[in-house]
Amino acid sequence: MKLIRTIILISTLALLPACGGPAIQYGDATGVETTSMGFGSTDLQTIAAKLVDDLLSFPPITQETMTRRPVVFVDTIKNKTTEHIDTESITDTIQTKLIQSGKFRFIDMTAVKAMQAQFDFQSDSGMVDPMKAVAFGKQIGAEYMLYGNMSSIVKRDKKNQDIYYKFSLKLINMQSGILEWMGEKEIRKVGKKGFIAM
Amino acid sequence: MTRPFPLPESLLRSTVLFCLLLLLGGCASSSLFSSYPKQASEFKQAIATDQTGKVLDNLAEKETNADSLLYMMERGRISQLDNLYQESNDDFLLVIDAFEQQDLAAQIQGSKFAAQGASLLTNDNAIPYDGSGYERIFTHHFQAYNYLGRQDIEGAGVELRKARLEQRILLEQHEKEIAAAHEKANAENIDVDSIATNFTGMDTIAGQVKNSFQNGYTFYTSAAFWEAMGELNDALVDYKKAYEVNPSSSMLPSDIARVSSKLGERNQEVDFHQGTDDEGVVVILYEEGFVPAKQQIKFPAPTFDGGLISIAFPYYNTNNWPGSRSLTVVDSTGQEVAHTEEVVNVSTLAVKAFKEDLSGLIVRQVLRGLTKYELQRQAEKEGGYLGQIGASIYNIVSESADMRSWLTLPNSGQGARFYLPKGTQKISLQSGSMRQDITLEIKPKRTVLVRVVDTPPRMIVQVFEL
Numbered sequence: 001m002k003l004i005r006t007i008i009l010i011s012t013l014a015l016l017p018a019c020g021g022p023a024i025q026y027g028d029a030t031g032v033e034t035t036s037m038g039f040g041s042t043d044l045q046t047i048a049a050k051l052v053d054d055l056l057s058f059p060p061i062t063q064e065t066m067t068r069r070p071v072v073f074v075d076t077i078k079n080k081t082t083e084h085i086d087t088e089s090i091t092d093t094i095q096t097k098l099i100q101s102g103k104f105r106f107i108d109m110t111a112v113k114a115m116q117a118q119f120d121f122q123s124d125s126g127m128v129d130p131m132k133a134v135a136f137g138k139q140i141g142a143e144y145m146l147y148g149n150m151s152s153i154v155k156r157d158k159k160n161q162d163i164y165y166k167f168s169l170k171l172i173n174m175q176s177g178i179l180e181w182m183g184e185k186e187i188r189k190v191g192k193k194g195f196i197a198m
Numbered sequence: 199m200t201r202p203f204p205l206p207e208s209l210l211r212s213t214v215l216f217c218l219l220l221l222l223g224g225c226a227s228s229s230l231f232s233s234y235p236k237q238a239s240e241f242k243q244a245i246a247t248d249q250t251g252k253v254l255d256n257l258a259e260k261e262t263n264a265d266s267l268l269y270m271m272e273r274g275r276i277s278q279l280d281n282l283y284q285e286s287n288d289d290f291l292l293v294i295d296a297f298e299q300q301d302l303a304a305q306i307q308g309s310k311f312a313a314q315g316a317s318l319l320t321n322d323n324a325i326p327y328d329g330s331g332y333e334r335i336f337t338h339h340f341q342a343y344n345y346l347g348r349q350d351i352e353g354a355g356v357e358l359r360k361a362r363l364e365q366r367i368l369l370e371q372h373e374k375e376i377a378a379a380h381e382k383a384n385a386e387n388i389d390v391d392s393i394a395t396n397f398t399g400m401d402t403i404a405g406q407v408k409n410s411f412q413n414g415y416t417f418y419t420s421a422a423f424w425e426a427m428g429e430l431n432d433a434l435v436d437y438k439k440a441y442e443v444n445p446s447s448s449m450l451p452s453d454i455a456r457v458s459s460k461l462g463e464r465n466q467e468v469d470f471h472q473g474t475d476d477e478g479v480v481v482i483l484y485e486e487g488f489v490p491a492k493q494q495i496k497f498p499a500p501t502f503d504g505g506l507i508s509i510a511f512p513y514y515n516t517n518n519w520p521g522s523r524s525l526t527v528v529d530s531t532g533q534e535v536a537h538t539e540e541v542v543n544v545s546t547l548a549v550k551a552f553k554e555d556l557s558g559l560i561v562r563q564v565l566r567g568l569t570k571y572e573l574q575r576q577a578e579k580e581g582g583y584l585g586q587i588g589a590s591i592y593n594i595v596s597e598s599a600d601m602r603s604w605l606t607l608p609n610s611g612q613g614a615r616f617y618l619p620k621g622t623q624k625i626s627l628q629s630g631s632m633r634q635d636i637t638l639e640i641k642p643k644r645t646v647l648v649r650v651v652d653t654p655p656r657m658i659v660q661v662f663e664l
Contacts, residue, residue: 079352082360156367
């Protein structure tokens, strides 16, 4: 009977509904985020910061960018992890930081279609003064390509979870095919199960 | 068991009654008192007759159910077979989230404990369904199809990698878990083995596989995908794993030989066709039938005072076990071009999973039987004849086996691979008396995945170009 009483008590407690409304507030966009084990904003920011620092402080690159701003285009970053990670968002952040450093210029391949439409409008619609229309075939070709991949190793047992991410980024010279620079950022996250929760 | 009883008995009795009523009321919509296989037969019927609208609507209510994991697996599968890839994706996402929450959930959970407590008064169906390993693998596998259906190749790759990862983790944990269940049985002083002898009928089926979660069909799909992507190392590993769980396969050795040779390995004894520059690859992924549901059986178990109580157990009736059909592919000239080969028998995985959980199940069922017996004796003592009748009725009504499992899964998963000349090609898919003609756009050196889900009288075909 003791057993039954305990069970009843616990069942009754479990039936009590959760109380209290939602609490919403603004947070620090660069604050450390550890909501879940998955890839998060902190990972994105540390990867971008580390790789940009690496690239800009690499001696041959410093020399190359001393007098001119080379033109770069960003290829996709291959996601080889077990999570759906928006790798474009990582490269966007890297690209932003590089542009703001004032050392590089970029070709944005995602804008090509829209630009094409605008060119067509300027040349074919008859609404734009041909003298003032943007001329065809004057764009500057990219000298470098930025690309890379991201992989992960996940280990998990009954008590712990361990995720290791490796993000590698490469800068290749399009003309010579020489890999001019390569950077890597590793992140390791460890999660431990709690002992008791309601 | 001693029974000190300091609370006023009438108060306790009304509390018990109140709690029982609450449990009955709260769970009327779940599987607590309406057997799950009965609910699922509607899902299967809906798939087979292509009338899923009503079932999908009904399942919408189950999103917040305690067994939402189970219902969302079913709905994800049903929507997917209706080509509702985005909807199916959302459902499987809920399932994957639920599984991932389990991974990092506290070791002792109040809510789980309460459900276990409630289950002692009713039945195992009161414990929220937390899924089996093989179901988790299928969730990722099918989720990959949702990405393929929306032309997201990278997303599909992520899910297939995830399926591989989860299979590896399950394999690592497998042995430890079985040992832990045995320890618990010993600690509770329950003779698991004597009850387990009632289930030996399933051993012939369960013995066909080493464990319940290594899924040859998932490995085969994943291998075909990676091979098409040019990731030959990944493809080779997955073909080898598929072969490891299907050692008598005649198809997989030539897959392994082909990929090995592409990787530059020579000395291959096995004959294989590599395909010419004007040919494209067609991979058939064939899912046939439905996995069988558990049934209920009652066994007597001894009580503390020498009496006997009847306890309901789930089991798989292997006497009436489904055989598997295969699919034949015929080209436009009537020539047979391929014949599928079974790479996983899901029903076998389900039986194996059941056997793996058996010790834990026996412990829970016996403890529950004893609790109810105690309750019945108490009612008899305090409520006299009426109390006894009431308690007996309650026992009979509430004692029902936990027969839940993902039931829209196929009975078997099969594969086949062949080459067709480039251009528009007509092929005919035939299984038993069913036949479906499809047209494929074959590009040289490229792969087309043709997924065929065969649930008579309906044959569902989904084509993914890689």
